[in-house]
Amino acid sequence: MVSQYQVIGNSAPRVEGIDKVTGKALYTADFSPPGTIWGKALHSPYAHARILSIDTTAAKALPGVHAVITGRDVAGGMYGRAIKDIPVLALDRVRFFGERIAAVAADDEDIAQRALDLIEIEYEELPAVFDPLEALEPSAPVLHDGASAYQGMKLPEGAPPNAYSVIKVDRGDIEAGFAEADVIVENTYHLPRVHQVYLEPQSVLIWLDGERVQVWTCSKAPYNTREALATAAQIPEESVVFNPTLIGGDFGGKATPSDLPICYFLARASGRPVRMILDYTEELMAANPRHEVVVQLKSGVKHDGTLTARQVRFLVNSGAYAGYKPAGIIRGSNQAAGPYKIANTRLEGINVYTNTVPGGHMRAPGEPQAFFAVECHTDEVAKAIGMDPLQFRLLTLVEEGEETAFGEVLQDVLAKQTLMAAAEAAGYYSPKAPNVGRGIGIGDRPPGGGQGTADVTLRPDGTVLLTTGVFEQGSGTYTTFRQVISEELQIDPERVEIEVQNTDYVKMDSGLGGSRGTRIYTTAAYDAAQAAKTELIGLASRQLEWPEDKIAYAGDEVRRTDTGESVRWADLLARSGDTVSGRGHIQDSARPHFTSFTAQIAEVSVDPETGEVKLLSFTTAHDVGKIINPISHQGQINGGVMQGIGYALMEELRVEDGRVTTLSLGDYKVPTIRDIPPMKTVLVQSESGVGPYQIKGIGETPIGPVAPAIANAVADAIGVRVRDLPVTAEKVFQALKEAKA
Amino acid sequence: MQNLKYVKPTTIEEAVSLLANGGATARVLAGGTDVIVQARERKREIDLFVDIKAIEETRQLSFDAATGLTVGAALPCYIIYNDETVKSLYPALADATCIIGGVAIQGRASLGGNLCNSSPAADSIPAMIVLAGEARVAGPNGRRSVPVDQFCTGPGRNVLAPGEFVVSIHFPAPAANSGAAWERFIPRNEMDIAVANAASALRFEGDTVAAARVAIGAVAPTPLMLAAAAEALTGRPLTNETIAAAATAASAAAQPIDDMRGSVRQRRHLASVLVERTLREAARRAGRQL
Incomplete structure (x- = not known):
């Protein structure tokens, strides 16, 4: 053509x-107006505590220190994107390990660090809650007593403690749907917190230049971040200028206001331009990771493969605050029923506070969690009725004119075509060696x-x-x-x-x-x-x-x-x-009437002696509109798949008693190029798209179905199911051991 | 980063005197892949780096069929694993050095550094133990030799006295009908810290195992040489049963901890799997078929 x-x-x-x-190329760290000094924040060593006293005398006395500020010096400033629930610096209470309590501006980073070490704080530890299910219990410690007063907060009525958002959607008659089923399958899936691992850490430079507040920061949504800063600092938005800078990787995480208000108050207190750059320990401890989510899925199915009902409970661990999320909450419940024909659905999405690091946005927020749950569950439902996972999907995927589980009717639906394209390219039915398996994941998202x-x-x-x-x-x-x-x-x-x-x-x-x-x-x-x-x-x-x-x-x-x-x-x-x-x-901002499907097939081999999973090949098929720049488009696919492989097999911000323990990129594992198997991309041309060129989005779709494709492949290879990511060798080995016992 | 001084002596005597006078905050610098990071992250207080790379003996790689192999303590890994003698006569040493960090790290990191950093998970130490390596140490009281299996005393701790440093590591010449191998388990395919590692060396007389050395790492406060595993193998033909007995001995000797890299039960299990695998590979390298 x-x-x-x-x-x-x-x-x-x-x-x-x-x-x-x-x-x-110039990044935030490259800008340095004359007189620029370093800012650094002190992080809480407790997950939940009352601050009894803060003594900054010794820190202030250290030569080279220009300013030391605490919660008393920030005029009660609160910040956040949609919900303003984060104190600029904790005033009398800390709610997560890593929360910012005080900050120092000094001649260099080393002096700033030494000054932080000299700040003395007395705490009284409070009972803490880390698990999102426990946080919903009536006996759980309540994190925010005055949550209803937060700007942007609309608390749901009669919700359990700490649940600041509850969304319920009922479609059809769920009870009748389950009654109609021959088999009911119920599973719980657990998705860990993961970090975006952009190369450039969160960075900001603020210079109070006369009437203007000059800002350099790695925000990919500078207008939104400007609003958050202006609100926190209680200054007119027009007085703030965000200056152009390149951003060293984002993956969703680079529009958080995090250190901006602190940097502003340090600049004000010191009278100097102040630069703050997180080190990677701070990144892993207290930036804005992808959320931990618990997904409970219950499906009714007939022996012929008809899905009669599906119930979704999607529980998002918000962490200690909601403010890092652009919309205040993470959705995903609407994706966790999958792109399948189901007459009766009940969806419940809950965002809950716990004493853990607050989550933010990461590439397709909520979706990898939802897709993992529903695509593993789909294989489990297929198994329960003795049906091949590919055939079961071909039978139940939505088609043109049909309603999704969420009640939407989409146009130009290419679900089956995309899945078949992936299956053919992957040789889905070709013979397999022992301990080798293939698994499918499919998902969709409009731009x-x-x-x-x-x-x-x-x-x-x-x-x-x-x-x-x-x-x-x-x-x-x-x-x-x-x-x-x-x-x-x-x-x-x-x-x-x-x-x-x-x-x-x-x-x-x-x-x-x-x-x-x-x-x-x-x-x-x-x-x-x-x-x-x-x-x-x-x-x-x-x-x-x-x-x-x-x-x-x-x-x-x-x-x-x-x-x-x-x-x-x-x-x-x-x-x-x-x-x-x-x-x-x-x-x-309208949601388009079409979507874009991604169907992926992983091939793995599992070492039964150790549980080690080796990814042998990965096939990714996409239903695409007009592609503007093919090399860039392929880059998004490759990068999304690689990030998905990390999510599937190794990435986890491990938290013990509220404390992140994987505090370096040695302990927080991301895939290296040797972990990436041969990849095959298939593009399925769609007739639809938005804008003058009829495009579809590609930044987020490739990451979602990777993990379930891999987990399903592991189950196919050795018959055991891991329902919590990452699929580590130890989990596979233990599951094998239990299956043998 | 801390403010610190840097000196680069050219003789052993000079280095010893600098280290002895520098006290507890003086540190030997070879490739710096551990100590520079530790200084930067303030995990060790350091105010003097004594760079030993200008001392000729720390950069040697010499082999003599009668006496064996001497590897300078500061010689980078890539020279070791690319060396033809090492590849053919000490393949276990090549196994253990070609995977330390990534390519860039291998251009700096050294056996001496890996040994003196004394991490329980150090990749090269189990290999050096089964190859009967001896650390050649220089200090204020002259020279001494310390067998590698007795070198580490705890995480980050070892037998070096103030003013002492490792100049080289010596390995005896490989005996006829012998073989050794090293393996580790990591959650990804490269650039990682071992969840567990292991090395085995076997010497055969006919079909009988005449001598065996087995070592495991990342499963105890120090890398361990496993006398019980060696005993289970020695004086008998190598069979699936003797291998299983050695592997069981490895699990039993392991005293791992739970941390973000692995759990107690996984590490115990991996110790046995890796011992079994290295024994089979050592036997294969010794020209034996099971």
């Missing part, structure tokens, strides 16, 4: 790629919405400037911009320059996240390009006295359609000494 596009759909090199590989702006300026030298407020976190948005402008203005990509504006640019921009980047910003850039062309034609009409409706944009030129006369637009602009610009703005 000949593409209708010249640039869109061809792999394009990164706009910022050469700067990154040559070390020229997220939001708002974004882009400006396009045509300049007299023939170059084009694309202006954006996006702070790039590594997913390739600037490159996408360049492709869109190059395509729409029919010019060489090298003639497109990207300019990144600080947050004075527009009132609001959603930034990156939720797989919205391509949806929102290709549309904004496309609209800006069209608007700029219209402006140019207006200018040509005025200058050349050509009728507007007889002028067409044609690459380097504007052409008169009736006479064929043409003028280079660069010359036109040079003559008037002017530029022409167009703006594109999109605000679209």
Whole structure:
């Protein structure tokens, strides 16, 4: 098929790629206004305690220390994204191991650390609760007595203690559905906390420059983070400027306000620009990891494979605060019933406080948890009725015009096609050696919405400037911009320059996240390009006295359609000494009527003597719209799958008595390249998509079904089921031992 | 990072005197893959690094068919595991050094460093134990030799007295009809700390095991040489039964702890599996078939 596009759909090199590989690219840590000093926070050594006294005398007296602040110096400031429940510094109580209690600004990091060591704090330990199920018990210690007073909090009525959000959805008649079933299968799945493991740790630099609060920080949603900072510091939002900086990896975790308010108060107290950069111990202890979730699933099924009912209880361990979550809660309950035909469903999603590190966003928040539970459960249900897992899915997956378990009717549903494509590519039914197994995972997600702006300026030298407020976190948005402008203005990509504006640019921009980047910003850039062309034609009409409706944009030129006369637009602009610009703005948060399926198949071998799981191959199939930049698209798939492999087999922020024990990247395991098996990608072309190019999102979909595909493959290989991630050798070996006994 | 001084002596005497005068906060620096991290994370108080890499003896790799192999304490792993003599005559040493950290770490990390860091999970120590390695130590009172199996005294602790450092490690020449192997278990495929590791060396006379050395790591406060396992093997032909007996002895000798890297029961179990696997590989390398 000949593409209708010249640039869109061809792999394009990164706009910022050469700067990154040559070390020229600037990240937050590279900015250093004169007089910059280091800030560092003191973290709580208790999971739940009352603070009786804080003595900072010795810390303040240490030479090189410029400021020492505690909860008394931050004007009662509270912060958070949707729910403002986090004190800037703990005032009289700490609720998790790692909570920030005091902070120091000093000449260098070492002095700051030594000053922190000199702060003396008296605590009175309080009973703590770590387990989300226990936190719901009537006897559980209550973390937030005054939760209803928090800005942004809407407490559900009659909810158990610590449950600050309860969502219930009933569809059909659940009891009748279970009554109709031949077999009922009930399982509980447990998903651990994991960290995003971006290379660049959370970093911020704040400089109080006269009237303006100048901020450099690795936030991919700078407008939202600005709001959180302004609210916490009780200053007007307009006084704060977030300056452009590249972001060294995000995976969902780089829009947390975490240290911003502390850094602001340190800058205010010291009168100096203050930089704070977490070390990786702090990252693993007190950043904003993916949530621990307990999923209880109960399904009714007939012998012929008909699912009659499914009940989901999705319990999210929020940690000690809700404020790191952009929406205050993590969903997932709506995904935990799976993309299956089920007439009767009951979904319950609960977010609960515990004395553990607060969770935040990580790539497809809630979904890997939901997909793991429902896709393992699907295999368990299939086993209960003696059906092959692939056949069972083909029988029960939603089709065109059918309602999902959540009651949605989707268009262009490619669930079965995507699954079959994966099965064929993986050789699902080909013979297997002993202790080798294959497992399936499938899931879906539409691209997220939001708002974004882009400006396009045509300049007299023939170059084009694309202006954006996006702070790039590594997913390739600037490159996408360049492709869109190059395509729409029919010019060489090298003639497109990207300019990144600080947050004075527009009132609001959603930034990156939720797989919205391509949806929102290709549309904004496309609209800006069209608007700029219209402006140019207006200018040509005025200058050349050509009728507007007889002028067409044609690459380097504007052409008169009736006479064929043409003028280079660069010359036109040079003559008037002017530029022409167009703006594109999109605000679209609607959930699209289509989704995007990901079907994955893992092949593993299991060593029965140790329980060790070796991943032999991995196949990933995606139902895709128009792909703007294939190399970037494949990068998202590869990266998502690798992160999913870590989640499946090794990653876990282990917590003992509320204390994270995996405090280095030696103990917190992420896969290395040798843990990545040969991978096969299959793309299933969909007719649907959003925006001018009919795209679908790809940032989040690849990660979700990886872990269940691997766990199902382990079960297929040796007949034992691990229901809590990660699937470690020890768990597999113990399950084997129990199965033999 | 702490503020600290750095010196690079060129003779053993100079190094000994610097270490002796430096007291408890003076530390030998070879590749620095452990000590620099410890200094940075303030896990050890260090105010003087004595870099021994300019001392010729610490960089040697010499083999003599009569006396054996001498490996300088500061010689990086990659030179050791790429050496033809090591590969053919001491493959267990190549097994244990080619997986320490990643490629970059292997360009710095040394046997002396791995030994003196004295981690219970040190990768190379069980291999050095079964190869009958001896640490050649220099100190204020002159030279002495310490068998590697007696070197470590606890996590991060060893027999070195103030002012002493390891100059080299010596291994006897391999006997005829002998073989040795090393293995570890880690949760991923590279760059990891052992949940458990093990090494075995066997010498045959005919079909009989004439001598055996078995060692395990990451399952006790120090790497352990297993006399009971050796006893179960020695003086008998190597069979599935004697291997199982040695493996059982390994589980019994292990005194592991529960931590984020592994549980007691998993480590005990892995000790036996790894001992069995290294025995089979050692026998294969000795030219024996089971």
